[in-house]
Amino acid sequence: MQVCGIIAEFNPFHKGHDRLLTAVREQLPEARLVCVMSGPFTQRGEPAILDKWARAEAAVAAGMNVVFELHSAWATASLQSFSFGAVKTLAATGLVTHLAFGSESGNLPELNHMAALLQRPTATFQQVLKAALAKGAPFAVAQQGALEMACGARGLQDRPNDRLAISYLRFAPTDWTALAVQRDTCHDGALSARAIRQALQQNRLPANYLTAESASQLKKATTNGWLWPHLADFYTALQLRLINLPVAEISRITGCSEGMAVRLRRAARTAESFDAWLDTALDRHLFETTLSRAALQLLLPVSTPAQVPYLRVLAADAEGRRCLRAIQQTASTPLVTNTGRDGKKLTSKAQAALQADVARQEATRLLQTAPAYRRPMRDYYEPPRMV
Amino acid sequence: MQVCGIIAEFNPFHKGHDRLLTAVREQLPEARLVCVMSGPFTQRGEPAILDKWARAEAAVAAGMNVVFELHSAWATASLQSFSFGAVKTLAATGLVTHLAFGSESGNLPELNHMAALLQRPTATFQQVLKAALAKGAPFAVAQQGALEMACGARGLQDRPNDRLAISYLRFAPTDWTALAVQRDTCHDGALSARAIRQALQQNRLPANYLTAESASQLKKATTNGWLWPHLADFYTALQLRLINLPVAEISRITGCSEGMAVRLRRAARTAESFDAWLDTALDRHLFETTLSRAALQLLLPVSTPAQVPYLRVLAADAEGRRCLRAIQQTASTPLVTNTGRDGKKLTSKAQAALQADVARQEATRLLQTAPAYRRPMRDYYEPPRMV
Numbered sequence: 001m002q003v004c005g006i007i008a009e010f011n012p013f014h015k016g017h018d019r020l021l022t023a024v025r026e027q028l029p030e031a032r033l034v035c036v037m038s039g040p041f042t043q044r045g046e047p048a049i050l051d052k053w054a055r056a057e058a059a060v061a062a063g064m065n066v067v068f069e070l071h072s073a074w075a076t077a078s079l080q081s082f083s084f085g086a087v088k089t090l091a092a093t094g095l096v097t098h099l100a101f102g103s104e105s106g107n108l109p110e111l112n113h114m115a116a117l118l119q120r121p122t123a124t125f126q127q128v129l130k131a132a133l134a135k136g137a138p139f140a141v142a143q144q145g146a147l148e149m150a151c152g153a154r155g156l157q158d159r160p161n162d163r164l165a166i167s168y169l170r171f172a173p174t175d176w177t178a179l180a181v182q183r184d185t186c187h188d189g190a191l192s193a194r195a196i197r198q199a200l201q202q203n204r205l206p207a208n209y210l211t212a213e214s215a216s217q218l219k220k221a222t223t224n225g226w227l228w229p230h231l232a233d234f235y236t237a238l239q240l241r242l243i244n245l246p247v248a249e250i251s252r253i254t255g256c257s258e259g260m261a262v263r264l265r266r267a268a269r270t271a272e273s274f275d276a277w278l279d280t281a282l283d284r285h286l287f288e289t290t291l292s293r294a295a296l297q298l299l300l301p302v303s304t305p306a307q308v309p310y311l312r313v314l315a316a317d318a319e320g321r322r323c324l325r326a327i328q329q330t331a332s333t334p335l336v337t338n339t340g341r342d343g344k345k346l347t348s349k350a351q352a353a354l355q356a357d358v359a360r361q362e363a364t365r366l367l368q369t370a371p372a373y374r375r376p377m378r379d380y381y382e383p384p385r386m387v
Numbered sequence: 388m389q390v391c392g393i394i395a396e397f398n399p400f401h402k403g404h405d406r407l408l409t410a411v412r413e414q415l416p417e418a419r420l421v422c423v424m425s426g427p428f429t430q431r432g433e434p435a436i437l438d439k440w441a442r443a444e445a446a447v448a449a450g451m452n453v454v455f456e457l458h459s460a461w462a463t464a465s466l467q468s469f470s471f472g473a474v475k476t477l478a479a480t481g482l483v484t485h486l487a488f489g490s491e492s493g494n495l496p497e498l499n500h501m502a503a504l505l506q507r508p509t510a511t512f513q514q515v516l517k518a519a520l521a522k523g524a525p526f527a528v529a530q531q532g533a534l535e536m537a538c539g540a541r542g543l544q545d546r547p548n549d550r551l552a553i554s555y556l557r558f559a560p561t562d563w564t565a566l567a568v569q570r571d572t573c574h575d576g577a578l579s580a581r582a583i584r585q586a587l588q589q590n591r592l593p594a595n596y597l598t599a600e601s602a603s604q605l606k607k608a609t610t611n612g613w614l615w616p617h618l619a620d621f622y623t624a625l626q627l628r629l630i631n632l633p634v635a636e637i638s639r640i641t642g643c644s645e646g647m648a649v650r651l652r653r654a655a656r657t658a659e660s661f662d663a664w665l666d667t668a669l670d671r672h673l674f675e676t677t678l679s680r681a682a683l684q685l686l687l688p689v690s691t692p693a694q695v696p697y698l699r700v701l702a703a704d705a706e707g708r709r710c711l712r713a714i715q716q717t718a719s720t721p722l723v724t725n726t727g728r729d730g731k732k733l734t735s736k737a738q739a740a741l742q743a744d745v746a747r748q749e750a751t752r753l754l755q756t757a758p759a760y761r762r763p764m765r766d767y768y769e770p771p772r773m774v
Contacts, residue, residue, distance in 0.1 A: 236753055237624030244687050244746045246739070269749065269763040300631050352633070359631045362656065366623055376656040 002031035003323065004098040004179065005090035006064070007083070007168060009038045011048050011193050012200075013058035013214040016102070016183070021063045023181045024100045031098060032323045035059060035067045036089045037314065038075040039357060040364045043082045045292030047229035047364050049197055051378075054217050056315035057385040061213040065320035066327075068093075069312040071353060072360045073304040076293055079140065081304065083167035091173055092308040094330030095323070098177045101168060104159040106182030111162060114147050115169035125150045138285055201228050225370030231292060232274035233367050234299050241298045242268035253301055254294035260286065264294065300363055302356040309353035310346060312336045315385040339379045389418035390710065391485040391566065392477035393451070394470070394555060396425045398435045398580050399587075400445035400601040403489070403570070408450045410568040411487045418485060419710045422446060422454045423476045424701065425462040426744060427751045428687075430469045432679030434616035434751050436584055438765075441604050443702035444772040448600040452707035453714075455480075456699040458740060459747045460689040463680055466527065468691065470554035478560055479695040481717030482710070485564045488555060491546040493569030498549060501534050502556035512537045525672050588615050612757030618679060619661035620754050621686050628685045629655035640688055641681035647673065651681060687750055689743040696740035697733060699723045702772035726766045 004024055010017060024033060037059070039052045048055065056067035074085025090096045103111065117125055128149045132142035144156045144163070156163060161183060169178060199206045200218065207215040231238075242250065242265045250261035267280035278291055310333055316324060328335055336342040336354070343354050358379045365374055391411055397404060411420060424446070426439045435442065443454035461472025477483045490498065504512055515536045519529035531543045531550070543550060548570060556565060586593045587605065594602040618625075629637065629652045637648035654667035665678055697720055703711060715722055723729040723741070730741050745766045752761055 234623065234627065236621065237627050239753055240621065240624050240686055240750055243749045244743075246742070272761070299627055355633070356631075362630045363627055366626055374659070 001095070001326070002028055002097050003093070003095045004028055004031040004033050004100050005087075005093075005096040005176075006033060006035045006100050007037075007070075007086040007090070007164075008035055008059070009042050009048070009193070010055040010059050011038070011042050012050055012196060012210065012218060013055060013062065014193060014196055014210050016192075016209075017059070018062050018211050020100070020102050020181050024179060025063060027179060027181075028098060028100075032065045032319060033063065034090065034093060034096060034320075034323065035064050036070050036086045037067050039069045039072055040361045041072060041076045041296055043076060043079070043293075044289045045076050045294070045296045046231055047367060049200060049228060050217060050221060050226075051364070052314055052361070053382055053385055054221070057387060058211065058214045058217055060315045060317050060320070060385065060387045062211055064315075065317055066313065066323050067315045069314050069357070071305060071309060071312075072357050073302040073353075076296055076302075077304065078290075078293075079163065079167050083164065084171050085304075085308075087168055087171040089308050089311065092311060092331055092333045093327045094332055095327050096176065098179055099168060099172050100179040100181060101165045102161040102183045103165050103180040104162050104183055106180050108178060108180045110151060110153060111165050111180060112169055112178070113151055114153070114166045115172075117147060117150055118143075118166065118170045122150065136285060138287060138290075140287070197228075224372060225368075226373055227368055227370075229364060229367040230274075231295060231299075234295075234363075235274040235277065237299055238274070238277070238295050239268045245298075250298070254297050256294055264291075300356075300360050302360065303352075305349070305353050308333045309350035310334050310336045310342075312339075312354075312357070313384045315387065317387045321386065337384055388482070388713070389415055389484050390480070390482045391415055391418040391420050391487050392474075392480075392483040392563075393420060393422045393487055394457075394473040394477070394551075395422055395446070396429050396435070396580070397442040397446050398425070398429050399437055399583060399597065399605060400442060400449065401580060401583055401597050403579075403596075404446070405449050405598050407487070407489050407568050411566060412450060414566060414568075415485060415487075419452045419706060420450065421477065421480060421483060421707075421710065422451050423457050423473045424454050426456045426459055427748045428459060428463045428683055430463060430466070430680075431676045432463050432681070432683045433618055434754060436587060436615060437604060437608060437613075438751070439701055439748070440769055440772055441608070444774060445598065445601045445604055447702045447704050447707065447772065447774040449598055451702075452704055453700065453710050454702045456701050456744070458692060458696060458699075459744050460691040460740075463683055463689075464691065465677075465680075466550065466554050470551065471558050472691075472695075474555055474558040476695050476698065479698060479718055479720045480714045481719055482714050483563065485566055486555060486559050487566040487568060488552045489548040489570045490552050490567040491549050491570055493567050495565060495567045497538060497540060498552050498567060499556055499565070500538055501540070501553045504534060504537055505530075505553065505557045509537065523672060525674060525677075527674070584615075611759060612755075613760055614755055614757075616751060616754040617661075618682060618686075621682075621750075622661040622664065624686055625661070625664070625682050626655045632685075637685070641684050643681055651678075687747050689747065690739075692736070692740050695720045696737035697721050697723045697729075699726075699741075699744070700771045702774060704774045708773065724771055 037056060040048055042048050052069060059067050068089060070086055070089060074081055125146050129142050129146040132145050148154055148156055165180060196206055196209055205215060205218060247258055247261045250264060251258045264281050267277050271277035271280045278288055281291055282288060311331055313335065334342065334346060343351060346354060361379050368374055424443060425435065427435060429435050439456060446454050455476060457473055457476060461469055512533050516529050516533040519532050535541055535543055552567060583593055583596060592602060592605060634645055634648045637651060638645045651668050654664050658664035658667045665675055668678055669675060698718055700722065721729065721733060730738060733741060748766050755761055
């Protein structure tokens with residue numbers, strides 16, 4: 001059986017995602033599609049625009065067979081940890097044979113070469129990397145420069161999907177077949193997920209760029225009083241944490257240097273809003289997403305599990321349910337479809353990981369005001385969406 | 388030299404406080420009056436109605452010579468720890484000879500007897516206490532019952548000043564002279580500080596019950612945009628903490644039992660406001676103040692110091708400044724009048740305690756909206772009020 005893994009956020013699900021699925025179906029008509037997706041918070045350290053069940057459902061409506069939730073520690077980590085956790089989660093099914101991803105270049109040999117370099121850095125690569133870091137470049141920028149130098153490539157900073165692909169390939173089992181689906185943004189006119197989110201924040205629904213299912217979900221959500229969530233609503237809580245924690249502790253929780261931790265705290269004292277805090281705390285060594293993730297980690301700390309704690313099912317179609325029955329036999333970690341029932345059977349470490357996932361889902365509830373969206377403990381009564 | 392210690396919150400300073408000072412001055416005309424006062428948060432676990440400098444200034448205007456700040460860990464602790472910290476702070480001056488307090492009964496022999504019982508419990512006392520606890524009574528209630536039984540006294544639950552007095556006397560050095568100033572609430576018609584706070588929350592200024600200085604302060608504060616502070620503004624932050632922390636950790640931070648910690652967390656999931664949270668979490672084993680203090684400790688955790696870390700001066704008059712010069716020679720712990728300068732000379736433990744005091748002061752700033760009241764780090768630029 002061919003089972004193709006896909007790593008995604010679907011924040012929200014849009015036509016670009018749809019085209020990726022279509023391309024995979026064309027190239028692998030026999031394959032089941034299994035996805036691992038960020039839950040309530042995304043890799044940018046921000047709350048997802050719609051809840052995880054809705055996003056998973058839109059993906060299944062577009063042809064995905066199963067959607068698993070990526071554990072929140074990995075979902076909101078650096079590109080490297082995100083990729084590691086996502087690939088390991090797909091591998092834990094024991095069933096995945098292929099890995100598909102979007103790619104600007106579509107140049108699989110180059111991507112594989114770069115992935116191999118990251119995994120087994122050459123002396124030259126390490127020299128270039130160290131020199132860039134010494135000049136004060138953020139790690140991701142220094143790494144890109146070293147990769148380009150070592151491979152004679154260019155323009156990696158304008159190829160976010162290639163950067164992700166390299167990171168996935170780095171951790172992918174050697175027996176997986178990779179499928180680089182070339183993106184053609186000029187031709188297909190897709191808006192990025194980020195541009196779509198910005199339009200939504202400005203009360204526009206860019207329906208042309210969304211699938212019908214996703215557009216209908218987004219429209220229905222606002223009609224029902226759903227608010228586009230933003231970490232800014234937790235700013236007082238963030239200030240209290242930063243004001244109160246010793247610098248060493250801020251540094252430990254966020255993984256920032258002590259100097260950076262001092263900066264985060266100082267900014268919390270003077271900045272009157274979350275956006276002002278980001279502006280004040282930013283410097284050339286840091287990306288905004290690193291700051292957002294640090295804020296999230298201060299508000300809702302999550303420890304990174306040593307291994308995949310469980311496979312949490314968010315949605316599946318009929319084919320996906322057959323897949324899940326097979327996975328039950330092949331998986332290296334328990335399946336969780338009913339949080340209450342299956343949660344009890346987990347090891348204590350996996351239970352703690354589940355509690356962290358539940359806590360982060362609970363937190364997003366506080367960003368809503370409509371009573372329907374403030375019902376507590378949805379993780380315990382919301383079954384996977386069986387489409 | 389006679390130096391009389393007074394323990395207070397002045398939240399806000401009112402005519403009842405004024406009468407206590409007058410009575411002490413009548414009975415000890417030669418004495419200097421030295422006060423230890425709660426800082427930004429009070430023993431009820433709530434933010435003080437006015438900032439600590441204003442409250443200290445009102446007290447000096449009414450005849451107090453020096454006001455020290457009680458370290459925030461003690462200021463927001465149980466009656467027992469509050470009393471312990473306050474008495475030890477006064478004792479650390481090395482100069483106090485008397486201790487004055489209000490008392491409903493004015494019955495010093497009885498108060499001393501009860502204090503001795505708390506310090507060296509008899510077998511009978513312990514039996515009665517244990518029996519009441521076994522029936523599920525809150526500790527304070529069980530202790531009151533046992534004290535009454537052992538001393539043949541009555542009505543301690545209606546004598547909050549006597550309960551405080553007993554607790555002070557328990558920890559007071561044996562060479563201090565106690566002065567129980569009888570309160571006569573019927574005769575003098577004083578409103579309690581609590582009733583005054585309630586009136587203020589309802590936009591009434593009960594000037595008849597306030598000193599001229601205190602009434603003028605309160606009026607000026609509202610004119611300048613000061614908001615009566617309430618822990619409710621931190622409710623989202625509290626929810627995030629309770630949702631996210633493991634029960635064992637909630638229990639460790641708050642000192643609540645694990646069962647109670649579960650209750651606090653469950654309430655945070657369902658209650659839509661801080662007041663609703665208090666209502667939901669309350670049960671017969673618990674007082675509302677215990678819950679407020681638990682909330683504060685979750686939001687702004689402070690470790691209790693093993694000994695008095697420093698003597699922080701908030702206000703003094705000319706006589707008080709002479710007193711402070713004497714204390715500089717006699718104190719068992721450093722004087723802090725300039726936070727930046729004196730803070731640097733403290734031991735690392737005392738510096739950590741000072742940081743905690745500063746953090747709690749910073750937090751109260753977030754409860755205000757007027758720019759004048761949102762200036763950060765007031766502890767570092769606000770000198771003691773030298774009246």
